[in-house]
Amino acid sequence: MRILIDTNVVLDVLMARQPHVDHALAVFALVDAGRVRAVLGATTITTVFYLAAKGVGVPQARAHVRSLLDLFDVASVDRAVLVAALDAGFDDFEDGVLHEAGVVAGVDAIVSRDAAGFAAASLPVFTPSAFLAAVRGDLG
Numbered sequence: 520m521r522i523l524i525d526t527n528v529v530l531d532v533l534m535a536r537q538p539h540v541d542h543a544l545a546v547f548a549l550v551d552a553g554r555v556r557a558v559l560g561a562t563t564i565t566t567v568f569y570l571a572a573k574g575v576g577v578p579q580a581r582a583h584v585r586s587l588l589d590l591f592d593v594a595s596v597d598r599a600v601l602v603a604a605l606d607a608g609f610d611d612f613e614d615g616v617l618h619e620a621g622v623v624a625g626v627d628a629i630v631s632r633d634a635a636g637f638a639a640a641s642l643p644v645f646t647p648s649a650f651l652a653a654v655r656g657d658l659g
Contacts, residue, residue, distance in 0.1 A: 520654070521556040523594055523621035525631030526563040526613075528647055533567065533583055539632060542647035546630055549654060550590060558592040558624050560617045594620035608639040618642065 524546065530536065531543035549555040564584055571580035600619045609615030614636040621629055621642060628643040630650045637644040645653060 520628070521558070521624075521626045522650070523558050523560065523617060523624065523626045523629045523642075524563075524591070525617060525629060525633065526560070526566050527632045528630055529559065529563055529567060529587070530570070531632070531647075533571065539647070542651060545651050546647050547590070549651075555654060556592070557590075557630075558594045558621070558626060559587060560594050560620045561596040562613065562616055562620075564588070564593060592624070594624035594626070596620050599623070609637070610639075611636050615639070 528539075528543045528546065531539040532547055546555075546557075550557045564587060567587065568580045568584050571583045575583075594617075596616060600616060600623055603619040603622075604612060604615035607615045607619060609618065614631075614633070618629065618637060618640050626642065628645055628650070629637060629640065630645050630647055631637060632646055634644045634646055
């Protein structure tokens with residue numbers, strides 16, 4: 520299975536946001552173990568760098584981004600993805616961009632804490648906890 524992980528799940532890990540960090544870390548662990556393949560949107564990477572640079576400084580922001588790039592593939596965001604996102608019917612443009620980038624990247628599902636934000640999605644959308652339950656059922 521190949522998934523796109525939403526920015527909020529990545530930030531849960533990097534910022535150790537309670538009560539979400541444990542499920543987010545468990546999703547990351549599945550990726551790290553090779554049980555699931557995952558991509559991040561290119562916009563997620565830029566958002567992480569921006570927030571980390573403000574919070575912990577540029578050197579640490581670079582380290583965070585490098586770690587993410589070591590673990591995840593990146594779903595490209597180009598003109599076609601942006602236009603498709605505008606036309607996809609999402610209330611939140613960022614969610615539309617991530618969805619359309621995931622479609623182009625060939626993902627099977629999206630993992631996000633904001634499943635309601637992906638109401639217009641053509642892909643299945645799981646919260647981290649629901650994804651973990653589904654994967655544990657599929658992979659044993």
